[in-house]
Amino acid sequence: MATITCGWCNTRCHVTPTGEVAVTERWGYGDRAYVADATYKCDGCGRLSVVSWVTNHSPSDRTWSSYGRTGEPEDYEDQRWYPTPRSQMDFPDVPEEIASAAEEAWLCRSAGAFRAAVALARAVVESTAKAKGITGTGIAAKIDQLAAQGLIRAAVSEQAHEIRHLGNGAAHGDLGDPVTAEDSEEVLHLMGEVLNEVWQSPARAARLAAARKAKKSNP
Numbered sequence: 001m002a003t004i005t006c007g008w009c010n011t012r013c014h015v016t017p018t019g020e021v022a023v024t025e026r027w028g029y030g031d032r033a034y035v036a037d038a039t040y041k042c043d044g045c046g047r048l049s050v051v052s053w054v055t056n057h058s059p060s061d062r063t064w065s066s067y068g069r070t071g072e073p074e075d076y077e078d079q080r081w082y083p084t085p086r087s088q089m090d091f092p093d094v095p096e097e098i099a100s101a102a103e104e105a106w107l108c109r110s111a112g113a114f115r116a117a118v119a120l121a122r123a124v125v126e127s128t129a130k131a132k133g134i135t136g137t138g139i140a141a142k143i144d145q146l147a148a149q150g151l152i153r154a155a156v157s158e159q160a161h162e163i164r165h166l167g168n169g170a171a172h173g174d175l176g177d178p179v180t181a182e183d184s185e186e187v188l189h190l191m192g193e194v195l196n197e198v199w200q201s202p203a204r205a206a207r208l209a210a211a212r213k214a215k216k217s218n219p
């Protein structure tokens, strides 16, 4: 039993294996390895995802079950799930160029372009600050200014700095810093928090206030 963010319903769900695992033997650098493919059904939406992973234990070799191997991908094995989750967020109150960059960051992630995803997330945070008239040098100072001006809370500012840390490697040419699928997903959710805090929540509050006033004047 695995838990993934389902690429169909974009929700964190349990998925259940639906049938046989297809196993292909792969030889590389003298080590025997196996590429395994399997289908899983989402317990939430009922749709199928395919997972491919590389393993040193043939999942179809039942002798491994006595060692606790289930024949399913393990957390430490490189797993690729298809379809990958796309943008889970709508950004209706975010300025268009920033919203489209945020959506593109999700698109990068779904294509397995994890470094590009975090580099764009970093750009989204920086351009959010600029759109709010913050022009300090560097992204760190801009995040601090967002917090100092009360546009984001302290907790969200910490998240924005996490995006900065991960995005800096890709943005400044330190390409040796690995970015995993999990890292990139985490960063994209953090990016969503920042956009929510700066644009979405205030717009929602303004709409509610306007509706309340309209009701008062037309009882």
Ligand SMILES: [Zn+2]
Binding pocket: 006, 007, 008, 009, 010, 011, 013, 042, 043, 044, 045, 046, 047
């Ligand atoms: Zn689903």
